[in-house]
Structures are given as C-alpha cells and as structure tokens.
Amino acid sequence: MELINIAGIALLMLLVRKLIWCLRWLWCYYHGRPTPEPISFLPRRSGSVFNGHVDQTGRDQEE
Numbered sequence: 001m002e003l004i005n006i007a008g009i010a011l012l013m014l015l016v017r018k019l020i021w022c023l024r025w026l027w028c029y030y031h032g033r034p035t036p037e038p039i040s041f042l043p044r045r046s047g048s049v050f051n052g053h054v055d056q057t058g059r060d061q062e063e
Helices: 002-030 048-062
Strands: none
Touching: none
C-alpha cells in the first residue's frame, strides 16, 4: 500500500512540474516575452525522439 502512495506522490509531483511550466508559458505568451523551451513529462528526457518522429512524418508526406 505504501508503494502505491509513493508512486502517486511521484506522479503528482510530475504533474505539478508540468502545470507550473504551462502557467509560465502562458504568462510569457500573454506578456509578449519569449516562451520557455518545452519540457518533457519525465525529467532528463529530451523531445528529440518526438521531434524525430515529426520530422520523419513530414518527409513521408512530401514524398
């Protein structure tokens, strides 16, 4: 039971981190400032895999 509580708290912290980033992005966008770089849901993960899939899809559609 304690393991489920720890996992729930960890998930909640990740969601709060993303929410804070979203609020910061909206604030910057609203005030005309440069928006922060996107963050992944999990820390220390880059969006390079996602960007690679998007680039590949764009190339497939051009062919």
